[in-house]
Each structure stands twice: as C-alpha cells, then as structure tokens.
Amino acid sequence: MNAQATTARVHPLPKQLNPMLRSFLIYLSQAAWAKRLIMSLGAARRMARRFVAGDSLSDALHAVRKLNAEGMFATLDLLGEHTADAADANASTAKIIHAIQQIAESEVRSGVSIKLTQLGLKLDLALVEGNLRQIVQAAKEHQIFVRIDMEDSPWVDTTLGLYRTLRAEGLDNVGVVIQSYLYRSEADVLALIAEDARIRVVKGAYMEPAERAFPEKADVDAAYDRLADLLLHAGHHLPAASGAGGPWPPMLAVASQDPKRIEFAKKHAAELGIPKEQVEFQMLYGIRRDLQVALAREGYPVRIYVPYGREWYPYFMRRLAERPANLWFFLSNLVRR
Ligand SMILES: Cc1cc2nc3c(=O)[nH]c(=O)nc-3n(C[C@H](O)[C@H](O)[C@H](O)COP(=O)(O)OP(=O)(O)OC[C@H]3O[C@@H](n4cnc5c(N)ncnc54)[C@H](O)[C@@H]3O)c2cc1C
Known part of the structure; x- marks a missing residue:
C-alpha cells in the first residue's frame, strides 16, 4: 500500500x-x-x-527531506505518551534532544512537537518541567522551534503553566496548542494573544465529557473558526523568526485537514490584508496530501506533522x-x- x-x-x-x-x-x-x-x-x-514516517529518526528525516523538496516544512514527533517511569521519560527527552541536533546538522527545515505525558507529566511535575526545559534550551541553541502538543483536558492547565514558565525564563522558541472543542479555549486564546504566543489551533483528538467540550461536531467547527478569527485579527504583528530548522510558525497555525476551516482562514486573512507567510497551515503526515501540496503551491507556509518511532499504537487509533x-x-x- x-x-x-x-x-x-x-x-x-x-x-x-x-x-x-x-x-x-x-x-x-x-x-x-x-x-x-x-x-x-x-x-x-x-x-x-x-x-507514521517509520520506526527510526533517519526514516523521519528522509520524509522531511521529501516534504522540504516540495516546499513544505515539518515538525517531528517522536511517538510515545503516558510514560510509566522516570527512566523512560528521561530516555525520551534524550532522544528528542538528539533529534534536534540532527535537524540542525542535516539542515532540514523542521521543528519538533512534544507530548508532556511522554516527558513525565503524569509522574512528577519537577521531572516534566526539567525535561521540557532541557529540550527547549537545546532547541534554542539552534533557534529551532518546539511545539508542546495538547493532550486531554486534565492536563491543559499544567501544560499552559509549564509553557508560561519557560516563556518567563526568556525561552521564546516554544508554542502551544489550543483545542476548539473545549469551552475554555476562547478565554485561553485571548490570554495567550496578550502574551504574544505562537498558537496551533486544532479541533481536538481526545474523548472529552460534555461539561468540558462541545459534543456536536458543528459546534466544534464553529468554535474553530471563531478562534482562527480572533488570532487573525490579533496575530499579524508578531515578528517573523527563523533558525537552523527554518522559519518558526507565526502566531496562528491552522492545523486541520478540513477544507472548510482552511478556506475560512484563507478568506479572512485575505480580507484583513494579512500576508500569506503570516498564516501557517499544518496537516498530519499521510492525510490529504492533495491539500498539502495545493496550499504550498499557492504560496502558504505548510508544515507537516511527521510522527516516527515504535510507539505508534495510540496515535494510530486516534x-x-x-x-x-x-x-x-x-x-x-x-x-x-
Ligand atoms: C498538525 C496537527 C497537529 C495536531 N496536534 C494536536 C494536538 O496537539 N492535540 C490534539 O488534541 N489534536 C491535535 N491534532 C488532531 C486534531 O485535533 C484533529 O483530531 C485532527 O486534525 C482531525 O480533525 P480535522 O481538523 O482534520 O477535521 P475533521 O473534521 O476530523 O476532518 C476533516 C477532513 O480531513 C480528513 N481527515 C481527517 N482526519 C483523517 C484521518 N484520520 N484519516 C483520513 N482522513 C482524515 C477527512 O477528509 C475529513 O473529512 C493535530 C492535527 C494536526 C493537523
């Protein structure tokens, strides 16, 4: 196949x-x-x-080179989540830092995406904070961008808190993810805009109760467009930045394979006179390749989320x-x- x-x-x-x-x-x-x-x-x-690009980092870098050749950027994701002990969390941290060094050495245009439960979020706050800091500092040496993925809702406050801790320490090469299915997301986006955050907007991939998230897809979609709209109005003043892994994502990254969400963002950005390079479109490896290529050809920044590694099971099931x-x-x- x-x-x-x-x-x-x-x-x-x-x-x-x-x-x-x-x-x-x-x-x-x-x-x-x-x-x-x-x-x-x-x-x-x-x-x-x-x-999934393959089992190894070299498989992933191979996939990134192909995407780069087509004018797209990437964000590498070492698969793995809900790590069971500190040794595993530390081993994942070392592997992600190695991936960052390889991105810099091989001159591919890619950042990294990380999941905090892989770095020990479920185990110990000090452990995950230390691991996250090591990764973002290692990436900062090469001006490579690190995106903290968002997991299920019990972890949202801690994830945003850790992101803010690092920003307060002067580490600016880090961004967050906001899920449009959560009721709280509009308030989170408004706060993050005031902090000049670089935000990836997604619909959300986990099972959430109706007390916390819209049960209906139509509401999730409408909320997605509202968040994109807020960010479009706010985001185009953020300075462009780049490093060894290529340009950093702008304030708004529209991460969706949904043509309607993509069209909404394109149309409103054009109406507001926002240059194409200030709205990035992000998609998952292997999904809607046609749309990925078409957007890149139209001149938009397109970044593909490239997972690799042996722990593919939960990602595949989602x-x-x-x-x-x-x-x-x-x-x-x-x-x-
Ligand atoms: C770059 C990126 C990063 C992400 N990071 C996170 C994160 O940190 N946290 C989080 O909760 N979620 C994350 N997600 C997942 C996201 O929340 C959604 O679950 C996922 O993107 C599917 O939603 P959609 O916006 O594509 O819209 P949907 O309405 O689900 O899909 C729209 C169309 O896209 C195509 N499509 C979508 N999914 C698939 C699929 N699996 N297989 C084949 N075709 C498909 C279909 O044509 C479908 O009709 C991320 C998604 C992307 C693109």
Whole structure:
C-alpha cells in the first residue's frame, strides 16, 4: 500500500454510529490489552505506516527531506505518551534532544512537537518541567522551534503553566496548542494573544465529557473558526523568526485537514490584508496530501506533522477514530488477508 495514500476506498457508516465508534476507538487507544492485540497484527502495522514516517529518526528525516523538496516544512514527533517511569521519560527527552541536533546538522527545515505525558507529566511535575526545559534550551541553541502538543483536558492547565514558565525564563522558541472543542479555549486564546504566543489551533483528538467540550461536531467547527478569527485579527504583528530548522510558525497555525476551516482562514486573512507567510497551515503526515501540496503551491507556509518511532499504537487509533471509514478499510484488509 502507498504509505502516503490520500484517500482509501471506503464504505460510509451511518452517521449516528460515528460518535459511538469514535468513543470506543479512543477507549481502545488507551487499553493495554487492545494495544497488545492490535500491535501484533501485520495489517495494523502496514496501515499505521500510512500515518507514521517509520520506526527510526533517519526514516523521519528522509520524509522531511521529501516534504522540504516540495516546499513544505515539518515538525517531528517522536511517538510515545503516558510514560510509566522516570527512566523512560528521561530516555525520551534524550532522544528528542538528539533529534534536534540532527535537524540542525542535516539542515532540514523542521521543528519538533512534544507530548508532556511522554516527558513525565503524569509522574512528577519537577521531572516534566526539567525535561521540557532541557529540550527547549537545546532547541534554542539552534533557534529551532518546539511545539508542546495538547493532550486531554486534565492536563491543559499544567501544560499552559509549564509553557508560561519557560516563556518567563526568556525561552521564546516554544508554542502551544489550543483545542476548539473545549469551552475554555476562547478565554485561553485571548490570554495567550496578550502574551504574544505562537498558537496551533486544532479541533481536538481526545474523548472529552460534555461539561468540558462541545459534543456536536458543528459546534466544534464553529468554535474553530471563531478562534482562527480572533488570532487573525490579533496575530499579524508578531515578528517573523527563523533558525537552523527554518522559519518558526507565526502566531496562528491552522492545523486541520478540513477544507472548510482552511478556506475560512484563507478568506479572512485575505480580507484583513494579512500576508500569506503570516498564516501557517499544518496537516498530519499521510492525510490529504492533495491539500498539502495545493496550499504550498499557492504560496502558504505548510508544515507537516511527521510522527516516527515504535510507539505508534495510540496515535494510530486516534487517526482511526477521526475517520471511522479508516476503520472499515482496516477491517476489510484484515479479513482479506
Ligand atoms: C498538525 C496537527 C497537529 C495536531 N496536534 C494536536 C494536538 O496537539 N492535540 C490534539 O488534541 N489534536 C491535535 N491534532 C488532531 C486534531 O485535533 C484533529 O483530531 C485532527 O486534525 C482531525 O480533525 P480535522 O481538523 O482534520 O477535521 P475533521 O473534521 O476530523 O476532518 C476533516 C477532513 O480531513 C480528513 N481527515 C481527517 N482526519 C483523517 C484521518 N484520520 N484519516 C483520513 N482522513 C482524515 C477527512 O477528509 C475529513 O473529512 C493535530 C492535527 C494536526 C493537523
């Protein structure tokens, strides 16, 4: 199978099944028994390759070089989350710092994205803070940009708090992610705008209760456009910056494969006279390649999130959950083999 295939031949599911299936797949993404089972299936590994650049850093750098040749930037993500002990958290930190050094040495245009639960967020605040600081300081030596991914809602306050701690220490090569499905996000964005933050806006990939997040997709989409609009009005004064990994993302990074969200941002940016280089579009490796290439050809900065490593299971399951049709494709491959 082509690892970069953009669309699979799929059978649509009845619409009302999608939210239930999504919840079930996200539950499975965190279940140890399901991880053992699914990771042992060759068909799962092959399908995961559509979304993951490979097992090693060199696989990932190879993918980044190809993207760079097409005029796109990248952000590298060493797969892994919810690390169980300090030794693993420290080992992941060392691997991410090594990736940063390799980005600088190999002169690819890429930053890194990190998950704080991989660095020990669930274990000990001092541990995760120390690991995060080491990574952002190592990246700062080369002016490489570090994005802190946002995980599920119990971690949002701590994640934003740690981001602010580093900014207060003068480390400016770091940005955050805001999820439009959370009710709190508009207030977070307004506060972050006042702090000149570089923000990636996403819809949100986790299972959240209705007390914290919009249950309906239409509300998540509308909230997404509101956040993009707030950032478009506020963000174009932020100075451009760049380093060994290429330019840093501007204040607004529209991270979505949804053509309607992308069109909204393009249209409003044009109406406000914002230059193309001040709105970055970000997409996931292996999803909507056609859209990625088209936006880059139109002259927008496009950054692809490139995951690599052996811990592909939860990332893969979240990709299945986003598009249940992927699940059908996966199951039909399994049965055929
Ligand atoms: C660069 C980047 C970084 C991200 N970082 C985070 C993060 O830190 N925290 C977080 O919670 N979430 C993150 N996400 C995931 C995000 O929250 C969404 O779950 C994901 O992007 C799907 O939403 P969508 O905006 O593409 O819209 P959707 O409405 O889900 O999808 C729009 C269209 O995109 C295509 N598409 C979307 N997903 C898939 C898929 N899995 N397989 C095939 N086609 C697909 C389909 O054509 C679909 O119709 C990130 C996403 C991107 C692009």
